Amino acid sequence: MQITLIQGILLALLAFICACDASWEAFFWFRPIVVAFFAGIILGDVQVGLAAGAVAELSYLGLLTVGGTVPPDPLMAGMMTTVIAFTTGQSAETALGLSLPFALLAQWVGIVCNTTFAGFLRPLDHACENADTKKFTQIVILGLVIKAGIYALITFLSAFALQNQIAGFVNMFPEWLIHGFEISGGLLPAVGLTLLLVVMLKKQNVAYLFIGFLLMTFLKLGNILPVAIAGIAVAFIGYLNDETIKKNAISVGGGADDDGI
Amino acid sequence: MTVSRNKLTKKDINKMSMLSILEQSCFSFERMQAPGFCLGLLPGLKKIYGDQKEEISDAMKNNMDFINTEPHMATFLQGLILSLEENGQDRALIKSIKTGLFGPLAGLGDAIFWFTLLPISAAICCSLASGGSVLGPILYIAIWFLGAISRLWFGRMGYNMGVGAVDLISSNASAITKAAGILGMMVVGGLIPSYVSLHFAETLVAPGGVSIQAIFDSIMPNILPLGFVFTLYWLFKKKHVNTLMLIILIILVSIVLSFFRIM
Numbered sequence: 001m002q003i004t005l006i007q008g009i010l011l012a013l014l015a016f017i018c019a020c021d022a023s024w025e026a027f028f029w030f031r032p033i034v035v036a037f038f039a040g041i042i043l044g045d046v047q048v049g050l051a052a053g054a055v056a057e058l059s060y061l062g063l064l065t066v067g068g069t070v071p072p073d074p075l076m077a078g079m080m081t082t083v084i085a086f087t088t089g090q091s092a093e094t095a096l097g098l099s100l101p102f103a104l105l106a107q108w109v110g111i112v113c114n115t116t117f118a119g120f121l122r123p124l125d126h127a128c129e130n131a132d133t134k135k136f137t138q139i140v141i142l143g144l145v146i147k148a149g150i151y152a153l154i155t156f157l158s159a160f161a162l163q164n165q166i167a168g169f170v171n172m173f174p175e176w177l178i179h180g181f182e183i184s185g186g187l188l189p190a191v192g193l194t195l196l197l198v199v200m201l202k203k204q205n206v207a208y209l210f211i212g213f214l215l216m217t218f219l220k221l222g223n224i225l226p227v228a229i230a231g232i233a234v235a236f237i238g239y240l241n242d243e244t245i246k247k248n249a250i251s252v253g254g255g256a257d258d259d260g261i
Numbered sequence: 262m263t264v265s266r267n268k269l270t271k272k273d274i275n276k277m278s279m280l281s282i283l284e285q286s287c288f289s290f291e292r293m294q295a296p297g298f299c300l301g302l303l304p305g306l307k308k309i310y311g312d313q314k315e316e317i318s319d320a321m322k323n324n325m326d327f328i329n330t331e332p333h334m335a336t337f338l339q340g341l342i343l344s345l346e347e348n349g350q351d352r353a354l355i356k357s358i359k360t361g362l363f364g365p366l367a368g369l370g371d372a373i374f375w376f377t378l379l380p381i382s383a384a385i386c387c388s389l390a391s392g393g394s395v396l397g398p399i400l401y402i403a404i405w406f407l408g409a410i411s412r413l414w415f416g417r418m419g420y421n422m423g424v425g426a427v428d429l430i431s432s433n434a435s436a437i438t439k440a441a442g443i444l445g446m447m448v449v450g451g452l453i454p455s456y457v458s459l460h461f462a463e464t465l466v467a468p469g470g471v472s473i474q475a476i477f478d479s480i481m482p483n484i485l486p487l488g489f490v491f492t493l494y495w496l497f498k499k500k501h502v503n504t505l506m507l508i509i510l511i512i513l514v515s516i517v518l519s520f521f522r523i524m
Contacts, residue, residue, distance in 0.1 A: 024283065033387060053397075054390040121325075129322070131315075142287075187457065187515060190489050194497060206446070212447035222388070238439070
């Protein structure tokens, strides 16, 4: 399917808005599930947007910006997974693998911005010196707009200007190569989940991982909510136990003092 | 010269919290969130000091050091700082409180928003979306809108607690982080069978006519996705492989497996 000029411009606008939120991490509109949903609406094929959003969201789940690192870009992954699935007619899983170069390009843009924006600190310091709050605000907003503008430009070029080249390239692929990308689409969410584990997994809580896994494997639950509620219950029990232990420790300690030992 | 200080109202604190949406604008590796963090304080500082430029300038400079915290919870720190400024606390003290708290707050915020709310909301909304329901993304947007609104509450809390905040954070951070860890683990455990899809092609048969996949299923369903996640974990943790290399490797191996009709 073709993307029209109007759609290309709207996608660029969407990228601009979501890229502002990607800087802020405020409303989570930069997450693939949201970006792909709106991209699907713009392209007139909501189902493609939903499928692309679901598969990209999970793959980029663990690739967090925590601590100032810059991972492959979830916004561009959501955007280009949708665009590629739409223009080539391939499945969302296949399109996810093909969106990786664009996510990497956006990651690189993020690193370049984070490095060059250090140059904005001198004028900002100068504004502080003069208590010039207006100037200060303008410079901060300028940084925001520059970064989001680059995202919009990349999106316009990749989604509109290069769409025939991308679709032509993908349609040359033999069937086994397409299926290979589909397999990787099923495996990539594991990277997202593993990266969460790398940060969260401790000896004290590894047991809960297996409980969650077994609940989901054997209960045939429709979604994760029942597991989450079970998790809240278990965490609450643990919290109450800790409180009791803490209280007992204090009273035991106090008793010893009274005895003058 | 004596410095006069005006009182802030609830409205001023809400304004600060709303402005904190911009906290990560102009992010740079040198001082990370400093520009956006300082920006959120400006209306409050202007109200407190009026036209005493000297004081505003000093307070601004005091907040231009390196800071990197969780954006939702940054408002807690901003509210705290405004309350200290309003009460005429020593700026060196303000700076040391800020420097001491942004790390623990980042840990707390990451545990709540990134490691608990994100996996749970993504899992629920993705299962709706992959079933073809527009409710998936709409619910996701609604959940995170509430998340964004929570900054108003954090801001008010920081402002109201003033110096007392330091004790509260250090005594409760570990309990909340621990509870969030348990919940997060259960959810991630549940996500593995739901979203990691790894199975051999049905045409792949062991000698004797039993399909390879059926053998694994009889041991335990979803044992392959679980094993795959732990293999990746081992590669990250013990071999320190690069994330990007791993993604590229997975795509290449998938293509090879597809070519030989193994999967």
